Structure formats: structure tokens, C-alpha cells
Amino acid sequence: MKVLVIGSTGKTGHELCMLLKEKNIPYDAPGRKELDLAYPEQIQSCLKHYKPDIVVNAASYNNPGQAEIEPAYCFRINKDAVAEIADYCNRQGCILIQVSTYRIFDGIQSEPYSEQDTPNPSNVQAISRWQAEQEIHKRCARHIILRLSWVISERRNNMLAKLLDQLSCHQEVTVTSDQLGCPTPAEDAARVIIAIIQQLDCGADVWGTYHYASTEAVSENSFAEIVTLEASHYHHLKVKKLKMNKMDNRKGVLPPANANLDCSLILNTFGIHRRPWRTALSKIIYSYFQNTPFS
Ligand SMILES: NC(=O)c1ccc[n+]([C@@H]2O[C@H](COP(=O)([O-])OP(=O)(O)OC[C@H]3O[C@@H](n4cnc5c(N)ncnc54)[C@H](OP(=O)(O)O)[C@@H]3O)[C@@H](O)[C@H]2O)c1
Numbered sequence: 001m002k003v004l005v006i007g008s009t010g011k012t013g014h015e016l017c018m019l020l021k022e023k024n025i026p027y028d029a030p031g032r033k034e035l036d037l038a039y040p041e042q043i044q045s046c047l048k049h050y051k052p053d054i055v056v057n058a059a060s061y062n063n064p065g066q067a068e069i070e071p072a073y074c075f076r077i078n079k080d081a082v083a084e085i086a087d088y089c090n091r092q093g094c095i096l097i098q099v100s101t102y103r104i105f106d107g108i109q110s111e112p113y114s115e116q117d118t119p120n121p122s123n124v125q126a127i128s129r130w131q132a133e134q135e136i137h138k139r140c141a142r143h144i145i146l147r148l149s150w151v152i153s154e155r156r157n158n159m160l161a162k163l164l165d166q167l168s169c170h171q172e173v174t175v176t177s178d179q180l181g182c183p184t185p186a187e188d189a190a191r192v193i194i195a196i197i198q199q200l201d202c203g204a205d206v207w208g209t210y211h212y213a214s215t216e217a218v219s220e221n222s223f224a225e226i227v228t229l230e231a232s233h234y235h236h237l238k239v240k241k242l243k244m245n246k247m248d249n250r251k252g253v254l255p256p257a258n259a260n261l262d263c264s265l266i267l268n269t270f271g272i273h274r275r276p277w278r279t280a281l282s283k284i285i286y287s288y289f290q291n292t293p294f295s
Helices: 011-022 040-050 065-067 069-093 124-139 159-169 184-200 220-231 264-270 279-291
Strands: 003-006 054-055 095-101 143-148 172-176 208-212 241-245
Touching: 003 011, 003 040, 003 241, 011 184, 011 241, 040 069, 054 069, 054 184, 065 069, 065 124, 069 095, 069 124, 095 264, 124 143, 143 184, 159 220, 159 279, 172 220, 184 208, 184 264, 208 264, 220 241, 220 279
Parallel strands: 003 054, 054 095, 095 143, 143 208, 172 241
Antiparallel strands: none
């Protein structure tokens, strides 16, 4: 099976390419210069050129605040491009694995969200992601939609990297006590995609939507406390105090308060077990400080 990875420079896409290479699974990973999802003609020519058996789309427009300012552009990347890819996959009989997000839920319920729960996105970015999922359902039978909880990595912008930046540079860091999620290392998300690819390669007929998140949901403030302790082993932190806040006091587009996902379906269908994020945290923090220059 030949895999085409879209979004290979992102956190999840990068880790996926590393694992594909390690496992000797043939793949192509065009960068944005070659494949910009804003241009439908590039999508068509790229897919025709590489002729993949499986397309993994780990690219997305991921800036909720900016999406409110440029909704048309956000929809082009997150919805229209995905519809285009889904059409191609359906025509050519190839498989589409679309990485999606907990942000399609409103975050109001206290239980973890399962695949049966109805999405209720409340901002442009989240609506574009939910509409993309619906386009895939309509257009491409052989698809897997994989929704993830908080993705953490030493690379690019994410909640862990942002937190480490703040802990290193500020004496007081504000965190919320009423925001819950499962920090999921990008490497773990990539491992899950590989496991899915391997089973699809064996002919498993398991199309549909699945949730994955590392074990142990945690509030943002408890996560920050654990990160502070761990990071202090590797770097002199400036932070003296973690200041508690409530989500309602935050400005801008708020993420869903509950990003906890029920992962029983992916376990029962693919046998994919959840890994704990705590075991990966130290390694990610270490790499972050190795690669981030602080004055
Ligand atoms: N981050 C999270 O906390 C989180 C949580 C749940 C789900 N997810 C989902 O997981 C998936 C991967 O997220 P991530 O955080 O790993 O990604 P990321 O680090 O934010 O990277 C985004 C990727 O999308 C690419 N991209 C953006 N606009 C593009 C365009 N117009 N054309 C082509 N490529 C474009 C970027 O390419 P450039 O390098 O060229 O910018 C980059 O490779 C996404 O679907 C995301 O919604 C993420």
C-alpha cells in the first residue's frame, strides 16, 4: 500500500512520516509548495501524480481566532479541499483517513464524548471541520475519520509548547480549572494511524468515525502542575505562581470545556489500546528544551 501524507510538516503528520519510514511502508509527503489545499487544481494534480492507495489528511486550518476573520479561507482548507480529496478517493477506489478533532463537540456534557454523540460546533473553525466530516460521509465510502483530543508535541504550536514557553518566560501563568482533556502525544496519534493502516491493508471492513485520546483526562491546571514539575528538571523556569482562572473569563474563541473522548469503539474494532500520556511527557519536554532557544 502506498500512502500519501498531507500535512507532513505538522505535529501528527511529521510523526506519521517517521513511523511509516521506520516500518518501511511506502509513502509520499508533498509539502505546501507542491500541494496547497487552497487550490483545487493542485489537489487534483498531486493526487493524480502520486496515485496513492491511502490518503492521510493531517493538514488543517488550525487557528480558531483567525478563522472568524477569514471564514471563506478556513472553509476552503478545512471543508472544500477535504470534499475534493474525498471525491478523488471515491473515484479511484482509494482509502481516505481524515484526522479530525474534539472541537466539533460543544464540550458541555460531563461524560467523555463517544462517536454516537451529536456534534454541535460553535465557531467557524469547528463548523468547517464538522462539515468536512459530513462531506466525507456523502462522497467516499472507504473512509476513516479519526477524532483526537488535545495533541501535544515538542514541535509547532500546541498547548504543551505554549505552556512551556510561558513557564520559562513569565513569573505568573494563568491556567483554567474547568477545561478537561486528554493530552495525546502526536507520536501516539501517529501510532494509531499506522495500526489502522495495517488493518486496512489486511482487508478489514471497518469504515467510519473513531475517537482516540491517551488515557487519563486531566484539567488544564493539573496538567500545568505536572508539566511545571517535570520541566524544572530540564530548565530553569521563571514561573513562581500558577494562577487559576475559569474559561468564561478567557477572551477569544473558546475551545470546548470537555475534550475527553470515549475510545471504546477503536478498541473494540481495531484492538487499539490507549496509552498513558504521562510516560511520554518527560521525553517531549526534554526535546522541547533541546530545540528551543531561551535567552
Ligand atoms: N493540535 C491539537 O491540539 C489537535 C487536537 C485534536 C485534533 N487535531 C487534529 O489533528 C490534525 C493534525 O493536527 P496537528 O496539530 O498535528 O497539525 P499542525 O501541527 O497544526 O500542522 C498543520 C499542518 O497542516 C498543513 N496545512 C495548513 N494549511 C495548509 C494548506 N493550505 N495546504 C496544505 N497544507 C496545509 C501545515 O502545513 P505548513 O507547515 O505548510 O503550515 C501543517 O503541515 C488536524 O486535523 C487537527 O485538527 C489537532
